[in-house]
Amino acid sequence: MVAPHTTPSDHDLELLSAYLDGELAHRERISLEQRLDRETELRAALDDLRETVMIVRDLPPLKAPRNFTLDPVLYRRPIPWWQQLFTLGNVLQFSGAVGTMAALLLIVSAFMLGSNSANDGTSAPEAAFEQVAEPGEIAMFASPTRAFEATATLYAMNQATAIANSNTDAAAFDATLETQSEIYATKEISGTMTAESLLFAVTATPWPTQTMPPRLTATMLSTEVMPMGAVESQADTVGGQAFEESTSEGAVSFAAGEDTADDAALPTPQPLIVMPSPMPESPTMLQAQPSASDTEDDDTGEQWVGTPEAALDMADSDVAAGDENATAMREAQSTPSPALKEATASQTPTAMPVASGIGDETNSVGAAPPADMTDGQQDAEAPTPIEPMMAVRNANKDDSRDYTVLAFIGVMLLAVSLVAFMVGRRRSRRA
C-alpha cells in the first residue's frame, strides 16, 4: 500500500523558505534538518522550492529602454551663496582685483619714494637751495633791484635759513642769518651803492666741528648781469636768478634776482658752473672768477658756486668796505681764477668742502678741521670731501635702483593679476 502523500503545511513551507534563505534560527534549523532526513515529502518540497527560487533568480537582467539621466538645466542644485563665492572663477576674480590694487599701490609708492629720494628728503626751501648747490657747495643768489632792495632767502641744509634783507637807500645791507633759533651772522653793508643790482653772496661754511650747524655768511657784491639759473625761495623773498663771479679779491659774488617787474629789463643771465671744488688752499683762488663770457659754452644752466673762504675773508672786511668792494668786483669780472677755470673746463666737481650739511646729516662734508685753527686755516686745510659727497650721491643711486626694482615688481604683479582676473571672469561667465 502506498503511503498517502502528505503535502507540507504552510508552516512547513515557510520553514523551508526561511531554511532555503538561511534565515532560520539555529534550533529551528536543526529540527528541520532532522525532519528532512526522515520525511521524504518534506525533502521533495524543499527541492521544489529551491528550483522555483532558482528560476526567478535566473531571470536575465533587462536593458533600460532609454537613458534616465537628469537634465542639468532642470536639476542643477542651487549652490548656497557662501559656496558660490568660493568658486574658482570668483576666487580668481577676487585675487586678480586685489593683486591689481596692490600692484598699483606698489608702483605709485615706488615712484613717490623715488622722487623723495631724489629730493633727498629736503623741504621745499632746502630743495630750492639744492638747486644751486651740491653738498659742499656755496649757493649764491643774485638780487638785482633798481631800488637796491633785495631780499633773498637762502635755505641751507639742515633747516638753516638765511634771510637777507637789504636797504640800499640807506646804503645798508643787513643779512640776518638764522639757523633754527640761533642767529650767528649779521652783516652790514654801508657805503654808496650804484644803481646796479645788488649782489650778495650767502655762503655756508662748516663750523670747526661737525656738530655745529653751518654758518651762513652774506657778502654784498655787485653785478650787472644776471646769469641764468633761477633759484626760487619763499614767495616773499627773491628767486635767485643768476651768478656772476666776484671781481673783488677773494670775493664770491652773485646776484640774487628779485621777482619784480624790473626783471624783464635785466640782462640775459649767463649760465655758470656748479663747482663743488675743494677748499682752496688760499683765498686767492677766488681772485678772479669766470666771466659771463667764459661760461657761455656752459649750457648746463647750473649755477656757479664759489668758495666760502673768499666770502669768509671778505665778510668781515670787504663787505663793510662798501665802495671798495664794488670797485674791486668790477675790476675782477673778466679774469677767471686758474683753479676755477680748470674746474670749469673739466666740469667735474672737485671737492669743495664749503657748505656743509647739504645732504649731509653731520653738517660736514669731509673731515672737520682742527678746533684750534682759525677759520681761514681750517678752510684752507680742510680735506677734500669728495668721498662723502660721492657716498651721499651713491646712496641716492642705490635707493633709486631699489625703487626701480620695486616698480618693476609692481608691473609684473599687475600683469599677473589682470590675467587672473580675466580668467576668473571668463570661468564665472561660463559657469
Add this chain to the structure above:
Amino acid sequence: MFMDENDLIQAAKCGDVESFNQLVLLYQDTAYTVAYRIMGETEAAADATQEAFISAFRKLHQFRGDNFKAWVMRIVTNVCYDELRRRKRRPTDSIEEMHEVQSSADGNLHSQQENPETYVQRSELSAAIQDCINDLPDDQRVIAVLADVQEYPYQEIAEITGLALGTVKSRLSRARGKLRECLRGVRELLPAEYRLVDK
C-alpha cells in the same frame, strides 16, 4: 577622465549633475529591472525608475553608506511600492492599467553570446516567468522580487517595506508557493534542469 564612484558621488553631492548622470548610466539597467519586475509594466517601470533617480539626486546628501547601488535600489523599490499602494487606493486606474496591452520588457534582454533561437526561447521564458510574478498580489510580488531578484536579506526587506520580520517570511513563502504552481503551467518552456516535478 575616469572618475571612480566615490569621486562621482562627491561631485554629485556638490550639485554636479553631470557626475550624477554618470552614476545613473552605471545603474539604470539594474534599477529598471527591479522596477519592471515589481511593476510588471514597461511604462510604469520607466516612470518609477526616472522618479527614483530624481529622488536619489535630491536626497544624495543623505547617503552615508558604502554601497551606492544598494541605496539606489532601495529608492527604486520604495518608489515602486508607493506606486503600487497608490494604485490600490485608486482601483479604477489599476484596472485600466491591467487591461492595457503592455509590451513585455523581457523582449529587451541584454544580449548574450547566443543564437537567435536561443535568444527567443530565453525571452519567452522570461516573459512567462514575469507573467507568473505579475499574477502575485502586490505585497507578495514586491517581497518576492526583493528576495529572489535582488536577494535582499529578510531584515532589509522588512525595513524597505515597513513590515515585521514574520510578515516578510510568511508573505514570501506564499509568493514562492504560488510561483511554483504558476511555473508548473509553463513547464514546457523551462529548461530541462528546471522541469518541476508534478507533485
